Amino acid sequence: MxxxxxxxxxxxxxxxxxxxxxxxxxxxxxxxxxxxxxxxxxxxxxxxxxxxxxxxxxxxxxxxxxxxxxxxxxxxxxxxxxxxxxxxxxxxxxxxxxxxxxxxxxxxxxxxxxxxxxxxxxxxxxxxxxxxxxxxxxxxxxxxxxxxxxxxxxxxxxxxxxxxxxxxxxxxxxxxxxxxxxxxxxxxxxxxxxxxxxxxxxxxxxxxxxxxxxxxxxxxxxxxxxxxxxxxxxxxxxxxxxxxxxxxxxxxxxRFVAQFVGGSNVLEPAITARLGGQPRLASLRPEAIAVQSVGAAPGDGHVHVDGICIEVQYHGAMRRVIAECASIRLAALVPATQARNLLSGEAVRLSWSPASLHVMEDEK
Amino acid sequence: MTSVALDPPMAREALSRRLSSVLFAKRGLLVTLLLVPPLLWLGVVYVGSLIALLIQSFFSIDEFSGTIVREFTLKTYAELLRPANLDVILRTLAIATFVTFASAVLAFPIAYYAARYARGRTKATFYIAIVMPLWSSYLVKVYAWKLLLAKEGAVAWGADRLGATPMVDALLSMPFVGGPSLSVSYLGQALVFAYLWLPFMILPIQAALERVPASLIEASADLGAAPGQTFRTVTLPLALPGVAAGSIFTFSLTLGDYILPQIIGPSTLLLGQTVYVLQGTAGNIPLAAAFAVVPIIVMGFYLFAAKRLGAFDAF
Amino acid sequence: MRSKASLKLKIAAGIGLLFLHAPLAFVILYAFTTEERSYQFPPPGLTLKWFGVTFARPDVWNALVLSLRVATIATVIALTLGTMAAGALARTRFFGREVISLLIILPIALPGIITGIALRSAFNLLDIPFSFWTIVVGHATFCVVVVHNNAIARLRRLSPSIVEASYDLGADSFQTFRFVILPNLGTALLAGSMLAFALSFDEVIVTTFTAGQQATLPIWMLNELIRPRQRPVTNVVAVIVIALTFLPILAAYYLTREEGPASGGG
Structure with a gap:
């Protein structure tokens, strides 16, 4: 050999x-x-x-x-x-x-x-x-x-x-x-x-x-x-x-890989269905989510949900925004400049492109 | 390219390698091989002897011929309950209890200082100072006290110089503990026992105290306890397993000792001496064996109680 | 940081240490006394002549040589058995492990008189005459635990992965023992041996049961204590015993005191 x-x-x-x-x-x-x-x-x-x-x-x-x-x-x-x-x-x-x-x-x-x-x-x-x-x-x-x-x-x-x-x-x-x-x-x-x-x-x-x-x-x-x-x-x-x-x-x-490798959001089948997709378990990367104030127009063809900002964590270049939207908790990773004035308790609108939603294996 | 002769490990198949492979695959085999010689020695020679001793305690001695009757009987154990024999056992237990108590009192300040205040070089010095007497010759230590406690010895001389002779005399005139002089009194005997076993008491107490984190003492102070209160409510309870561990030694060693009572103390026999005399000059091996079983049983109960107090975690 | 010790505690600890050490100083002092018949204090005068008298006594020499021989052989046996037991028990768990640990400690946990009389009655039952070897058997039995404890403490402090690293780098079990385990265990074994030697050298209780007519140095001393013949000679022998046990114990301490970060793992 x-x-x-x-x-x-x-x-x-x-x-x-x-x-x-x-x-x-x-x-x-x-x-x-x-x-x-x-x-x-x-x-x-x-x-x-x-x-x-x-x-x-x-x-x-x-x-x-x-x-x-x-x-x-x-x-x-x-x-x-x-x-x-x-x-x-x-x-x-x-x-x-x-x-x-x-x-x-x-x-x-x-x-x-x-x-x-x-x-x-x-x-x-x-x-x-x-x-x-x-x-x-x-x-x-x-x-x-x-x-x-x-x-x-x-x-x-x-x-x-x-x-x-x-x-x-x-x-x-x-x-x-x-x-x-x-x-x-x-x-x-x-x-x-x-x-x-x-x-x-x-x-x-x-x-x-x-x-x-x-x-x-x-x-x-x-x-x-x-x-x-x-x-x-x-x-x-x-x-x-x-x-x-x-x-x-x-x-x-x-779900395990999505959460262990990089802390993705995991959306239950019921949620993805409610958001207009197929009823499948899906992951959504925090950096794919945009954070806006309520009422702002989301990007072209983007899905959006409104919720309350619970916490803003400062990570240098980025900020991690945790928001609760209709009983689900989502984390978004946005450039620090964008979320500068966000306070916890504030109403926010989260939006993302449907293409960034990744469908995963169904759970038995 | 000329290559350096370098056998990869796989190519070598020496006997030691093959043997190693077997040992590696069956790790239990190696452990077994290592354990066989020590177990043969301790399990067969030592435990075998202990069992032989136990068996002999169920034999009896023929009162007329003085020969040992090799038949199972509880007669020998019943003899232990004779007033004279029971007296020996109870007296020995009383002395062992007193010695344990005295050692604990003497040991505590040393252990406390060594555990909580001594640092660096002082700590090392303390350690040597405690361990040296533990290992130094038992007989020499007993001998030292014979010199000290003798009528014309240093203690009497010191008491005389300090004008404390009447105090010593008062102590010696007390019933039971006293006697004609310190070296032939129970008081002197117990003192020397406490001296001999002191390191065995200091080390476990020190270990137990060292396991008490300093933050615990600070927490107690933080919660409003005065130093004395902290000592009583935190330090002392946490040191108790150490005292219990140390007392296993002081108690067991006192029960079995028969050299010191021959040299210091009154002429009445303690348990160890009784065993020695019975197996030697009296030739009554069964009764000696039965007597020897007493400390084993006492220590069995004692270890059980000490285990519940957490003494085994304090070594 | 922590507060200073109170004066009361210092005094109590000081008295305790004095109590622990002062008696031996008197033994040394008495080796030089000119008084022959009593333990008179303070000694009426000081002299070196008892050392000469002691060294000229063949019974002292015989006892000393016997003690040294017994201690040496008992130590070699204890070293072998104790190291084997430590190697088997250091990092293994199996049914009965606790019983084996107890078995090793038993000879010093039980009062010496029990070990002594048990061995004596066993020798009697088997018709084994008392000899040099019966003394050695008794001593080796209670010395095993000393070597075992030293070896097992060191083995447990060594990072277990250094043995694996040796295997990983191509060494078989024997090479690993020779090149990795033994060099790391060496000082602990030496310390254990010295303590075993000291323990055997001044053991008296078990020896009185397992010795026949032979007198080890402690037996010689015991006889002198019970029936004194020449007190000054006993005093000098006591000093010799102190010296001969002090040195190995001190050496053992220096060999096993904390060596900073013990293993490469840190």
Whole structure:
């Protein structure tokens, strides 16, 4: 297999190899889940998951805590074994093989750096286990540290590093082994906002440059949407939707996806019928709603409802207006300048184009 | 391109790897393998011995030949209820209760200070100061008190210098607790017991107090309680599980001790000494075993009560 | 921040600490007294001669060597068993786990006299003669818990994911034990061993039941306390015991005190 062969040779000129994209056909499957179930006692953490992560993809597993996304990652890493179903890594079934025999590496949520080893030895650990001689493995470890911009920190202990630096060490320690798939378990969760945004860009750049498959677990929908090629949304152990960020955001499949990814308004079938549409469950993005004063003419062909403004939240460039219109509560996201003088208790008119109403799956 | 010889982990199939795979797949197996040796030792050697002891307590001794009759009987337990034997048990329980109470009173200020006021270096010093005596030699500590309490020793000398000799004499002339001198009185004995077990009392109380968040004390003050009221209504109740935990040690250790009463205190026997004498010179193993079961039963009830007080959360 | 401690509390705590420590100072003082027959205070004069007398006594030397041998072997057994038990119990939950924890604590939770008499009657029943090894069996039994407690505390403080990280990076169970677990556990095991050693070195209650004719140093001392022969020699032995237990305990403390952020996880 081409990826395996390139694995063997990259270490001759690692810098060049790390910068080069992998020569993998676009449609190669990197990780495949077929009917995978994992339960802990009576709790089904993962419940019949089918999934195909393609080689070279930046793939996000998104969901609230307890939705099964982390368990899925641990199933790939080999820390857990499925109770039913099968997982393949590059078309090789991995059933029963322990983590130390899998060509995948993990960046742990708490980084899991070895407290008794310095940074260089931490990064070189995987190579040392494989029996690589010291000079060779230290050279590669230094290069990996260069890749994550941590040159000069080789001799320090993990406890002497900041959270962001530890994160980079964890990344270098995984990447230096040239894994076929890199698994990242909420890697940015412990970082503050600014650092997180920086790392988002860096991770994405690194992934592109290396052409590696990244599987990234997060509960932050903004992070999932902005970084990934594709996203799988998890709820209660199942995948409810897989798609590109645009698909997920604009065409949520059901109520859960609509509300979890970006807080859409969900209109019940009775409401959409009353507004002149078909009696189907629908989502309406807050930014598709315009807020006017009562009596103002809505845009061409727009649907409108009148109601009372309940709350106005300031979000910098935008304001979020919550209004109650005939027993339903709607949120609208409007440019801050437009809603400047709006007060709670005021009567408002909300309007939107019928085209922005997205029909979702019916609920049983 | 010449490639560096670098086996991917999969290619290596050494024995240790295969064994690891098995252990990884069956994690219960590893736990079992790890538990077998300690369980063999503690479960077979130790618990086996305890059971052997228990069984012997149901045997009896032939009063004429002095040999052990290996037949099930409750006769030996009935012997415990003889006035002389019952007296030993009750006297030991009384001393254990007094010692527990005295240790709690002595321990509280130290634990309170260490938990609430000591910080940084002071705290570390306190910790060492409490733990060192806990681990230092039991016999040396008993010996130290023999030196101190002797008629011509330091305590008598100090009392004399302070003009407190009449006070000590008054204490010693009290019925039951007193005696000819401190080193042969129940008072001296209880004092040394309290000294020996003091660290066992301080540590759980300190742990319990440290678990009381400072905000709770502030909340009480904020709600209008004076410091004394806060202490009585908030701090003390929350420290009680610690006192209960500490008392498990002070009580249990006093019940079983037989060295200290040989060296300090009156010549009447306590429970531990009785067991020692019965199994040794008297050769009455069944009665010794029955006596030894008494602290186990007492501690069983005690642990049950302490658990209800929350003592086990205070370790 | 918090208010200062009241004077009353300071005095009470101070008296408590003095009560806890002063007696041992007297033992040290008495090792230098010139008075041979009584515990006269203050000592009429000070001398170093009792140290020489003590070191020339073969019975003291025999007892000391026996105690050191017993403590060493009991510690090695306790280290092995305690570490195994800690490894099995640190992060697992299974039926009967609590019973096993109780079993490990039992030898120090029950009064020593019960452990002692139980072992003695078992040895008697099985017709095992008292020897060096019967002493070791008794000591190892109550030392296991010390090692176990130290090891399990450290294991629980380590981030569980560092073990997973090691597996993830290709290390098998044995490599993970050697390269990750052992280096992190090392000081805790050393501390546990030192405490076990100290515990065994001055144990007297269980030993009186499991020793035959042999006298460990504490047994030697006990005999001197009950039937004094040469008081100044006993005083010097007491000081030796203080020194020999003080050092390992202090070392154990420094090995296990809070090491700042304990694991890479932070």
């Amino acid at each position: 081409s990826s395996g062969a390139s694995d063997m040779s990259v270490h001759t000129r690692p810098q060049a190899a790390m910068a080069a994209r992998r020569l993998v056909p676009e449609d190669t499957s990197a990780v495949r889940f077929s009917g995978v179930t994992r339960h802990f006692g009576s709790v089904k953490a993962v419940d019949g998951v089918d999934l195909d992560v393609r080689a070279g993809e930046f793939f996000a597993m998104l969901g609230p805590s307890g939705s099964g996304k982390t368990t899925c990652l641990r199933l790939v890493a080999g820390f857990e074994q499925p109770n039913a179903g099968e997982i393949s890594i590059f078309d090789e079934p991995v059933a029963g093989s322990p983590p130390f025999q899998r060509a995948v590496n993990t960046v742990f949520q708490d980084y899991a750096l070895f407290p008794h080893l310095n940074i260089l030895d931490n990064v070189a650990y995987g190579l040392r286990i494989r029996g690589m001689v010291r000079s060779e493995r230290e050279k590669l470890a230094r290069e990996a540290l260069g890749l994550v911009k941590l040159v000069g920190f080789e001799g320090r202990r993990p406890s002497q590093l900041s959270g962001g630096q530890r994160q980079r060490v964890a990344l270098a320690r995984a990447l230096v082994n040239r894994p076929k798939v890199l698994l990242l378990d909420e890697p940015l969760g412990a970082l503050d906002l600014k650092l997180r945004e920086e790392m988002q860009v860096e991770l994405k750049t690194l992934q592109r440059a290396l052409g590696l498959t990244f599987i990234f677990v997060t509960h932050d929908q903004g992070e999932a949407l902005s970084m990934s090629d594709r996203v799988a949304v998890f709820d209660a152990g199942r995948i409810v939707q897989v798609g590109t960020p645009e698909e997920i955001y604009e065409r949520p499949r059901n």
